[in-house]
Amino acid sequence: MSPRTADQFEEIREEKKTLIMDVALEHFANEGYHATTISHIARRAGISKGLMYNYFESKEALLEAILQRSVIGIYRYFDLNKDGYLSEEEFEFFIRKISVVLHEKRSFWRLFFQLVMQKEVREKFSVLSSEPLKETEFFRGDEKFLSTISGMITDYFIRKKQIKGPSYDPLLDMNMFLITLKGYAITRIYIDDNDQDDDKTINHIIEIFK
Amino acid sequence: MSPRTADQFEEIREEKKTLIMDVALEHFANEGYHATTISHIARRAGISKGLMYNYFESKEALLEAILQRSVIGIYRYFDLNKDGYLSEEEFEFFIRKISVVLHEKRSFWRLFFQLVMQKEVREKFSVLSSEPLKETEFFRGDEKFLSTISGMITDYFIRKKQIKGPSYDPLLDMNMFLITLKGYAITRIYIDDNDQDDDKTINHIIEIFK
Amino acid sequence: MSPRTADQFEEIREEKKTLIMDVALEHFANEGYHATTISHIARRAGISKGLMYNYFESKEALLEAILQRSVIGIYRYFDLNKDGYLSEEEFEFFIRKISVVLHEKRSFWRLFFQLVMQKEVREKFSVLSSEPLKETEFFRGDEKFLSTISGMITDYFIRKKQIKGPSYDPLLDMNMFLITLKGYAITRIYIDDNDQDDDKTINHIIEIFK
Amino acid sequence: MSPRTADQFEEIREEKKTLIMDVALEHFANEGYHATTISHIARRAGISKGLMYNYFESKEALLEAILQRSVIGIYRYFDLNKDGYLSEEEFEFFIRKISVVLHEKRSFWRLFFQLVMQKEVREKFSVLSSEPLKETEFFRGDEKFLSTISGMITDYFIRKKQIKGPSYDPLLDMNMFLITLKGYAITRIYIDDNDQDDDKTINHIIEIFK
């Protein structure tokens, strides 16, 4: 019965937070942020409402924590801090990684699209920042994430022009790529079991835009 | 002095209903259905809350009336009752019409995507019906709308195979088309002013899939 | 096309008022005063809400008008103004008249019992007035009605003592009579078709208390 | 300091529920169900409106809980599960018990008569069930209660015939008894202090129908 160490406490704390965030994400993603109640989350997570507020200051803080965690996770998955350069060989891996991350984090992406469709949130995202990423500020972080990706992609298509020649329209191609990516995303994130046809589709997308 | 005629009342009713629906659609689309309050709609429409309920039985009934109106409008715009056949020449017009309708009814489409992302609603749409359209039943109507379009498109890509030959994969092509359409849609409906580059994009999409 | 005379107008007015009161009484009696809405009454009476207020100042005024009309009707039916004396022969007719009036005006009595069970209303009735009846003041009128009947009955049972002798307890007998009357009333007013067994019951009640 | 135990919570819950039900019953009985607002109940109970909904799902659920509690209480008081047989000696106790229960639970009975006079509720009660009593289903329970009593009484009067001889009309006598009971009930439940004359009346009723 030796008292738990501070580390053990911290570990338990983190586990509980993770549990709450997992449950909350699931519900936010499927029923919507507004339609999901704190009571419901607490009940599903097997804890009391009071405890929820021990871990998260408010419902919105919980949302931001979830978003931040996901963004950081994805950020790390793509290892985007290295150089911001997307080579031709990397492009294929990049697309495949997107396919994986869309499916594995589909709850997050469902929530993400939902939020991005809200006017207020949309406006926040339109101002892309070039400030260094602070992990505690989600939206900044997310903007950074998006602007980094955005820069890499722009870069990639501009370089493509040097290969494809003067008749090639890099802006048009990039727009088509972004449209395809978005369409692929919202298709993919609403399939619960891994789709059989997906491989074909992904290969085809790579084929077109590489 | 003299009392209003039934026609005058009818006119007032229709005008007010339209006004309320217009205001409500705008807010549902931009702030989200749950985040929009009846008070807010009433205030923006310059009427009392009570009057809202003179015209619509509930918030949900208002939503359904809006959806129904939009679906019927789009249905008519596409004139889909004719034969359900999409010829090669028609395909181009079809795409251009989609572009127009996405932009002109962008509030509806914003709302539509928002709703379709809700689990419960998504499930409703998964059962596609082949019953004849009754205008008073929104979801049926919408399913009919979608299933009609869906059938036409499937048809179109199967016929394409006869032209393109055995190496052509109609299912893959159709999937790519649907992905492109969705990506194009969510891109287009969040641009408020008519986009300059849009023409190029549309032409390119037609080029690829015709 | 000669213009209607003032009398004709008055007649139409009275007919409409009667119609409204009939419909309202039916609903007040069966669904309850609070649960019945003005809209509902108007719709059932085939008139507009506005017109209702042309005839009756308020929902409560409508209620009072209904009660007053019924009370006056019953008052007249019993011809109670004559002398307030209830002879032995009259007693039998009195009971039979009660039976008839309970059934024919059962909607009124349903409403009456309902109201009398409301504390506030009950208190009003507890102060019995000996003022002369003014037809425009319902509650006064009703009190007068009740106090007149009450006096007559008290009188009747006191006189009975002179016949029955010293072992007879007039107060007890009167209480039993009032209890029986009330019990008979609430039984009778909730039977819609004229009850077969009722004659036997009435004869028996007369037998006991005459 | 230390957190409350489950038992403590349970105790608080039961106390508060009882408090709310007591206050609500008082108001429902005296002002009527529809005329009593949740705000009013909460204010009188010294709690917030929100708390009411922590304990009862809705105003109607509160009503049903009150009715159920009362019915079960009365059911137990009469110990009706034993055999459903009412002997001559028991009859006297039965009447006296009714007198007591009418007075002690007069708020419930005021509410009961009020509700029974509503058309919709009346119809529910007309279907008497012979299913075993489930305490959680109020109306069933109440029907069972009434049908049990009803059966016992019918039985009692049929047996009386064997004593009184062929000139005795059991149905008429029972009807008179039920009328007297109802009349006694609505008289008794609207007297707040225990009536002096009541003993005489009760004795007389026993005398007549035993």
Place this chain on the structure above:
DNA sequence: GATGAATGAGTATTCATTCAT
């Protein structure tokens, strides 16, 4: 007289958040 659109105060209900234990 007659209509029903329009109002607004009121009612039941919900839910994020606080806090005593």
Place this chain on the structure above:
DNA sequence: CATGAATGAATACTCATTCAT
């Protein structure tokens, strides 16, 4: 750390009443 009782501001909805036509 943990609980759920308690709060109150906000929300959807109702309905008696008014009023322009």
